[in-house]
Amino acid sequence: MFILKRQDVEISSIQHPKKDQQVPILHYQGQTFRLISVFKAGQEEEARTLWRELTDHRGKACVLLEEPERFSVWGKVRLDQIDNDTGGHSKNGTFIQASILLLQAVHMDIEDFLGTKQASLFEKDIAEVLKQQQFPETSSVEAVKYLVANNPLESAKLPPWKENHVVCFLQELHKLGKTYFGNANFAHQVANHLQDMPEGERSLFISWLNQSSLSKLWQ
Known part of the structure; x- marks a missing residue:
């Protein structure tokens, strides 16, 4: 999106609401960006590669700061999203959020059409599947009820799933829905x-x- 110099931007930090740490924030033309990764002076090509990967291939709004x-590479974020550790930058976090939205859509359709x-x-069937597949932190009915009821785009905590968990979850969700x-x-x-x-x-x-x-x- 942007390749900028230090004089082009303003950098500050805010207190993370969930952790005892400061979060670096870059401000540019009224937009806010959160630090994704830092590279040494001799790693310009690595920095540019990450920046291009995020902007060209993943559609992220990013700044490469020289x-x-x-x-350093920074990703666009709203300040009210800072309490979400994924910050909108984790590929896995994106997949998990999307999977939960699909779960909620299937659940809503079942409730609307079947009662x-x-x-x-x-909910019990989903919980049983997650238990059998040994999904971390989500193998109870209470955990499933939380997933169904809470917007994953605003949740401060997403399930710690890996990509293989997401694939398995979507396979099982499809099987149950059918x-x-x-x-x-x-x-x-x-x-x-x-x-x-x-988008x-x-x-x-x-x-x-x-x-x-x-x-x-x-x-």
Whole structure:
């Protein structure tokens, strides 16, 4: 997005609301950016590679800051998002958020079309799957109820899932949804269910989805 010099920007820091640490913040033309990575003066190519990867391939709004003694990459963020440790910059965090939004969409459809009793059974079925697959911190009905009820884009804490967890979760979610509805029509509106996500993160997830084995399930 931008390659800037130190004199072009203002850098400050704010107190992280959840941790005893300061968060570096870069201000440029009324926009706010959070530090993603720092490189030494001799690592210009590595810094540019990361910056291009984030901007060109992942659709992120990023700044590459050139200073005499270092290079740094910053990602655009709203100050009210700072308490989310993913900060909008973790690829895994984006995948987890999107997966939870799809879970909520399926849950809502079950509740609307099949009733609250079936929705409660669905929560138990999801919890059982997560328990069998040994998902970290999300293998109880209470944990599933939290996922269903809370907006993952605003949550201060996301499940600590790896990419393999996301793949497994979406496979199992599709399997359960098909069991409840009797067809897979619910899986054909992925982009619509992710409208609340920032455009870059939504595109990143859909691109990843289309290139994975999940593309045959979620369209």
